[in-house]
Amino acid sequence: MSIRSALLPFLLPLLCGLGVAACADVSPPTKEISAMSGLQMPKPKRVGPPDVKPVRIGDLRFEAVHWGRERGLNQNGGVIAAVDAKSGKEQWTLVVYPIVYKPKLETDVQDIFIESLEAAPDGRHLIVKDENGRRFEVDIAARQARPLP
Template sequence: MKPVRALLAAVLLAAGTVAGAGGEMPAGKRVAPPAVAPLTLHGVRYEAPPDTRDFGDDQAGGYLVARDARSGRELWRQRIYATAYDPKLESDVQDVFIASLRAGRGGRTLEITDERGRRYTLHLGSRAVQEQGVQNRR
């Protein structure tokens, strides 16, 4: 039985999940949010900032910011989706960030995908958001 325990301990150690001296497991931490390149259309630069709580928003991720491409002045900010946080869990492991941003329909919409594979369309004229569903993720 000792060789099996030694092998299991080696696997857990390699994975970084062996409990500390007090027997507790280290807290799970998420990886950094994906870097999403800004997109410029018709003189407006659209950005998906990694943490909009810095600007007073109630969640990290899920927002787009529109800026004048020349001056950098913020024109508007739009929440694309809401993240429901469980107060019993660490918030950073519950954050859901925008993973991709691209132009759609002749530059009249933006197509957004979040880390969970959910797809959204933002209609630039009205700033209405439509959820499109989940794309297959491998």
């Protein structure tokens, strides 16, 4: 038995777990191989943010901004954008809730995304719910958010 064939059962699960393209057609390793190799498959990263339907209040359409860091903001999640419903031009953004990142943890697992937006019955406020179940009320005119009990 060659060294290559002896190492294949041990290296294949590791390489496939790292997303090596050559592993696309390889079935996942059996429990026996994993147990024999002593390797644990890497845990998958968190899933992406949920799709959030925009909400229209008056002449504005409100959208969740999931990837704030790509836009120069300090966080991913917790941000809304007010867009002119007619022109599609962004009018302003607002951080609904801050995310305080712990430096020793990966930031992607600390992101807290908006899960839903809804218009309040009064037509002057937006209700924002995050994926932790917290709810916030946004005063559209004042461009301020506050947590709801």
